[in-house]
Amino acid sequence: MTPEDKKRLEEHIKEIARILYKNTPLEKIETFEGIETTVREQVLEHVSPKIAFFLSEKGQERQKGKRGQ
Numbered sequence: 001m002t003p004e005d006k007k008r009l010e011e012h013i014k015e016i017a018r019i020l021y022k023n024t025p026l027e028k029i030e031t032f033e034g035i036e037t038t039v040r041e042q043v044l045e046h047v048s049p050k051i052a053f054f055l056s057e058k059g060q061e062r063q064k065g066k067r068g069q
Contacts, residue, residue, distance in 0.1 A: 016047065 020042045028038045
């Protein structure tokens with residue numbers, strides 16, 4: 001990963017964290033266990049499906065490209 005890509009990724013991750021924090025009830029993040037559970041739930045619900053979908057699409061594009069060679 002290029003340094004520029006790492007910087008962009010970090011900026012986007014921070015923005016995602018701000019959005020998720022803003023939409024989290026404070027009582028869910030009063031303890032370390034609550035924070036850990038909430039972060040895991042939010043990543044599984046909101047982040048992972050989007051990444052998996054993107055990677056799946058890119059994988060299919062690569063396979064199509066290989067078949068066309």
